[in-house]
Amino acid sequence: MWSSVALTIIISILWLVGITYLSLALFYRLTRKEVFVPFVPSDTKGIETMCEAAAMQGTESVIDIGSGWGTILFFLATKYKKLQLTGIELNPLLHL
16 A cells, blocks of 8 residues: 555655656747738838948848748849848748
8 A cells, every 4th residue: 555655745746747848838838829911022122222231341141031032032142142031931822
């Protein structure tokens, strides 16, 4: 037969494991929400304004997060030949 101390320890461990699991599940649920950001097309004037604001000289590294079709990167590649460009896009449909 199990002693009351052993049962208390087992119940405490199971309770802690359950609370830990629920806490992780809640954290994951709260932090992994999808956020809808509407599509806003880039235009040449807007991209040039960003370049001016960043005081680009043409030798920088640029990371475009949420690059979509790569409009900004294509513009930068034609204007600044020595840039190191990286585009990151999570939507798999835009990778095609």
